[in-house]
Amino acid sequence: MNKFAAQIESELLSNKKVGAYHHLVLSVGDIAAHARPGNFVAIAVGGEGSSMVLRRAFAIYRASDRENGLGYIELVVAPHGKGSTWLTAQQPGALIDLVGPLGTAFGIPTQPVRALLVGGGYGSAPLFGLSEVLKSRGNRIDMVLGASTAMKIYAPLEGKRSVNSLTITTDDGSAGIAGKVSDVLREIIDENQIDIVYSCGPMGMLQVITEITQEKEVMHQCAIEESMACGIGICMTCVLPIKDDSGLIRMVRSCIEGPVVDGERVVWDSNRKIPEGTWGA
Amino acid sequence: MNFDFSTQLGSANFANPIFTASGCASSGKELSQFFDLRELGALVTKSIMIKARSGRATPRMAETASGMLNSIGLQGPGIDLFLENDIPWLQEQGVPTVVSIAGESVEDYAVLARKLRNVSGIKALEVNISCPNVENRGMVFACNPVTARAAIEAVRRNIGGELPIIAKLSPDVTDIVEIAREVVAAGADALALINTVLGMVIDTKTMRPKLAGKTGGLSGPAIRPIAVRAIYQVHAAMPNVKILGMGGVSNGHDALELVLAGASAISIGTANFGNPRATILVKEGLERLLISRGFNSLQEAVGYAHRLDLP
Numbered sequence: 206m207n208k209f210a211a212q213i214e215s216e217l218l219s220n221k222k223v224g225a226y227h228h229l230v231l232s233v234g235d236i237a238a239h240a241r242p243g244n245f246v247a248i249a250v251g252g253e254g255s256s257m258v259l260r261r262a263f264a265i266y267r268a269s270d271r272e273n274g275l276g277y278i279e280l281v282v283a284p285h286g287k288g289s290t291w292l293t294a295q296q297p298g299a300l301i302d303l304v305g306p307l308g309t310a311f312g313i314p315t316q317p318v319r320a321l322l323v324g325g326g327y328g329s330a331p332l333f334g335l336s337e338v339l340k341s342r343g344n345r346i347d348m349v350l351g352a353s354t355a356m357k358i359y360a361p362l363e364g365k366r367s368v369n370s371l372t373i374t375t376d377d378g379s380a381g382i383a384g385k386v387s388d389v390l391r392e393i394i395d396e397n398q399i400d401i402v403y404s405c406g407p408m409g410m411l412q413v414i415t416e417i418t419q420e421k422e423v424m425h426q427c428a429i430e431e432s433m434a435c436g437i438g439i440c441m442t443c444v445l446p447i448k449d450d451s452g453l454i455r456m457v458r459s460c461i462e463g464p465v466v467d468g469e470r471v472v473w474d475s476n477r478k479i480p481e482g483t484w485g486a
Numbered sequence: 487m488n489f490d491f492s493t494q495l496g497s498a499n500f501a502n503p504i505f506t507a508s509g510c511a512s513s514g515k516e517l518s519q520f521f522d523l524r525e526l527g528a529l530v531t532k533s534i535m536i537k538a539r540s541g542r543a544t545p546r547m548a549e550t551a552s553g554m555l556n557s558i559g560l561q562g563p564g565i566d567l568f569l570e571n572d573i574p575w576l577q578e579q580g581v582p583t584v585v586s587i588a589g590e591s592v593e594d595y596a597v598l599a600r601k602l603r604n605v606s607g608i609k610a611l612e613v614n615i616s617c618p619n620v621e622n623r624g625m626v627f628a629c630n631p632v633t634a635r636a637a638i639e640a641v642r643r644n645i646g647g648e649l650p651i652i653a654k655l656s657p658d659v660t661d662i663v664e665i666a667r668e669v670v671a672a673g674a675d676a677l678a679l680i681n682t683v684l685g686m687v688i689d690t691k692t693m694r695p696k697l698a699g700k701t702g703g704l705s706g707p708a709i710r711p712i713a714v715r716a717i718y719q720v721h722a723a724m725p726n727v728k729i730l731g732m733g734g735v736s737n738g739h740d741a742l743e744l745v746l747a748g749a750s751a752i753s754i755g756t757a758n759f760g761n762p763r764a765t766i767l768v769k770e771g772l773e774r775l776l777i778s779r780g781f782n783s784l785q786e787a788v789g790y791a792h793r794l795d796l797p
Contacts, residue, residue: 206515206516206519208519210519210520211519211520212520212761212762212763249760249761256551256552257549258549258552258553258554258706258707258736258756258757258759258760259549259554259759259760260759260760302761304762431544432545432547434547434549434554434556434759435758435759435760435762437516437517437519437520437762438512438516439510439511439512439516439517439758439759439762440510440547440556440558440759441509441512441532441541441546441558441561442544442545442546442547442556442558443544444541444544444546444561445544455540456540456541456561461516475543475544476543476544476545476698477543477544477545477698478543478698479540479541479542479543483540484538484540485537485538485539485540485541485561485562485563485564486540
């Protein structure tokens with residue numbers, strides 16, 4: 206449980222279209238001070254009397270703490286469903302029912318490290334806030350962003366400044382290297398002597414990254430994207446099989462024990478099945 | 487203004503009629519970040535079984551128009567860990583607690599009742615009988631008067647003492663009044679109406695059922711008219727049996743509708759997912775509405791829609 210979670214009425218300060226995405230700025234008061242890279246917010250969509258009864262979860266792109274309750278957060282939202290389409294259609298001044306910050310955050314090493322940040326699609330969103338924190342502590346940061354096509358790469362200018370190198374891959378070759386992020390990871394890990402990989406994106410991508418980080422024996426922290434109904438740990442729909450210290454697999458809630466988890470502990474490829482040996486199976 | 491918002495289910499008294507619904511508030515801790523749980527009439531825990539359960543595979547959830555489908559499969563730690571961890575925490579916090587139990591056989595219900603009968607700090611037991619009966623081809627207990635009765639009898643025989651039994655019924659039956667009569671005859675003190683409605687969603691892209699468990703329980707505002715109907719029918723047949731109403735309540739008006747149909751208390755389920763403070767909003771809204779309609783107590787309003795002298 207994120208002990209700083211609160212429910213607030215947040216004012217939408219700005220809404221700008223960037224490529225295939227919308228960049229939203231929301232006034233959140235103290236929530237900004239408590240938000241850490243990897244945390245997310247859960248937003249009620251559709252307005253009063255909406256037929257959409259569930260909140261939508263969005264990773265926090267950046268959080269800016271300001272005094273006098275003027276803190277704000279930024280989100281990167283892809284309008285692909287009814288709920289996210291509603292949110293991206295809201296105008297500045299709109300009041301948004303928001304719960305946050307939620308979930309776990311990326312762990313920041315106390316010793317200097319060489320970090321590789323890997324994002325898929327708008328999964329790159331939480332990585333820029335992370336790169337700023339890592340950079341401020343004097344770490345070297347390489348970044349790989351991948352998407353199906355150039356329009357779906359989210360890499361704003363200010364984000365690019367906080368990394369030492371940025372590699373882009375697209376499935377259709379419309380930007381950067383034609384291929385998947387996984388095609389370039391081994392080389393970057395070797396060349397830059399990477400100590401830790403941070404990632405965020407679709408499950409299939411996170412699984413492949415885990416295979417590579419295990420092979421290369423580097424740490425891997427990933428922010429997973431499971432569909433959630435509540436975001437606060439009460440609905441039990443966003444569960445994921447995770448191994449604990451003793452090797453026991455449990456179905457844990459990705460909203461409160463995640464979204465950031467140790468990639469090696471996830472039992473991947475478990476969609477539509479409970480892994481053998483899971484506690485209580 | 488001396489409005490009386492208190493209510494009773496069997497021998498248990500509650501300061502107000504707004505409860506959480508089983509499976510929609512975990513065991514309380516998660517919601518306690520958003521409001522003081524002592525403001526609830528009662529917290530109804532997730533349904534607890536004898537052993538730990540992993541629950542079903544994902545996807546477990548599909549949003550539908552004004553509702554959602556879920557197929558959790560009663561994930562939980564099992565009764566022993568629940569009694570070790572969850573109940574002491576709720577007691578420490580002073581939260582009025584109703585424990586929900588679920589079994590796969592009649593004997594399971596008996597064992598669970600024995601484990602709970604000497605536990606202090608529980609106000610009542612909600613018996614979830616909408617579970618597959620492994621001894622009867624996986625038929626749901628609540629869908630058959632004989633098995634529904636057997637499960638409640640097993641709890642009654644083993645619970646001893648004064649702990650009220652609330653039998654939670656499924657709306658997926660031809661005649662809910664018949665099932666209600668059976669479980670009351672078997673010793674249920676009150677009824678919880680209604681559990682989720684069995685449904686299915688097929689993804690038109692993948693062209694297969696969206697949920698890993700194929701079918702799931704439909705909840706949310708979409709099922710409220712079914713809840714109102716079931717409560718109305720059962721209250722008409724057995725006006726003296728107290729009803730804990732639930733099904734798509736998300737504001738004071740919704741709650742009032744169930745009260746007028748015959749509910750003496752209201753559980754809030756899916757609305758908690760959309761709004762962690764939903765129970766408090768419903769509570770405030772219901773109280774305000776009852777006062778504005780001229781009622782001096784909640785009790786005066788229970789079943790009011792049945793009155794023959796209404797203009």
